[in-house]
Amino acid sequence: MRAATIAGFYPPGDFSNFERILDVMKTRFILINTSHAGNVGAAARAMKTMGFTDLVLVAPRWANVLNREETIQRASGALDVLRNARIVATLDEALDGMTHLCATAMTPRDFGPPTVTPREHFEVLSKKELLAHIPRGLEANFPCKSEDNATPAELVAVQQGIAFLFGCERFGMSNEDVYRCHVALTIPSDPKFGSLNLAAALQVIAYEWRLALGAFAVEEATAAPVLADASQMAGMLAHWEKSLIAIGFLDPQAPKKLMPRLNQLFNRAGVTQEEIHILRGIAKMMDQTATGHKPLPPAAEPSKG
Numbered sequence: 001m002r003a004a005t006i007a008g009f010y011p012p013g014d015f016s017n018f019e020r021i022l023d024v025m026k027t028r029f030i031l032i033n034t035s036h037a038g039n040v041g042a043a044a045r046a047m048k049t050m051g052f053t054d055l056v057l058v059a060p061r062w063a064n065v066l067n068r069e070e071t072i073q074r075a076s077g078a079l080d081v082l083r084n085a086r087i088v089a090t091l092d093e094a095l096d097g098m099t100h101l102c103a104t105a106m107t108p109r110d111f112g113p114p115t116v117t118p119r120e121h122f123e124v125l126s127k128k129e130l131l132a133h134i135p136r137g138l139e140a141n142f143p144c145k146s147e148d149n150a151t152p153a154e155l156v157a158v159q160q161g162i163a164f165l166f167g168c169e170r171f172g173m174s175n176e177d178v179y180r181c182h183v184a185l186t187i188p189s190d191p192k193f194g195s196l197n198l199a200a201a202l203q204v205i206a207y208e209w210r211l212a213l214g215a216f217a218v219e220e221a222t223a224a225p226v227l228a229d230a231s232q233m234a235g236m237l238a239h240w241e242k243s244l245i246a247i248g249f250l251d252p253q254a255p256k257k258l259m260p261r262l263n264q265l266f267n268r269a270g271v272t273q274e275e276i277h278i279l280r281g282i283a284k285m286m287d288q289t290a291t292g293h294k295p296l297p298p299a300a301e302p303s304k305g
Contacts, residue, residue: 026161027209028054029202030094032177033168035061041074042199043166044085048078050206051216055085056094063087074199091165091177098163100125103173103181104201106194112175115184118205122212125162164205169198225272236276236283237263243283246290 029047034040034057044055057065065071066082075082088094095101105115165181167173178184187196187204196204210216228236241259244250250258271279 025213026054026097027052028056028094028098028161028163029206030056030058030091030163030165031060031198032058032091032094032165032173033060034065034166034198035169036198037062037065037068037070038074039169039198040065040085041071041076041078041082042197043202044071044075044078044081046199046203046206048081049203050210052206052210053081053084055081057085057087058091058094059089060087091180095163095180098161100162101181101183102162102164102205103178103184104164104166104205105178105184105186106172106196112178113181113183115186117188118185118208119211121183121185122208126212162209164202164209166198166202225274228271228273228276232273232276233263233266233271236271236279237266239280239283243286243290247286248290 029043029052031040031043040057040060047053047055062068066085066087071082072079086094102121103113164185165173165177167177185205187201189196237259240262241250244258245252
């Protein structure tokens, strides 16, 4: 996924190290005045699933929220995130070391930073980060420009840390806190019911940010299928031809193009070795039916009169 996200931004030449540029950015999730302990635990769980560990709570309702039973239960195993989490009294303390601040908002405000979707903003941020790392003299070879058509020299400096801010469950973020941020992220949702649970909103943003950084590899649940080779396919088709003749479906005196068509059908299907065995089993049953021999199904047993 990382390659799909940023490969299109590379200029010609050897820029293999660029894929690690965004990874060095510190990522912090900040919960402001959280009132429900369960949301803290669920937020920790959401962070851990996306590989993030830096959680800071600003003046939560419960001073011992990190140790409360509901928090631990909702964390569902993300106890290391809770152990590393910090509780601070002010937002200033939570923002220490952060250089790019992302507020979260359900609806746009009359005044403040631009309101955009997480994916839109992360794409722009990725471009700026990569452009800022282009060696001097190669800017002209770089195919991308920023959203305001600025040259690389005019782009913002490299961000050292990005913080995602979430307000309290009932009121969200205060205007004063939003005004401090570079952007307000909003998750596209049904206009008639756009309110997301705090941890659910954090999960969506953490997922989108992980995609921008480079997603985790997807592990296959099953082994890759082994396709049948040409000889196996030819053997199966010969068996089918014999069986189709036996049941009267194929006239050997006027076969037309039935077998070539079946060959093309199976080629398009990408038949596996295991499926070859199934198809041969079907052909075997056609043979037995045509000769009047009908064996019992494998699981059946003779009736005990």
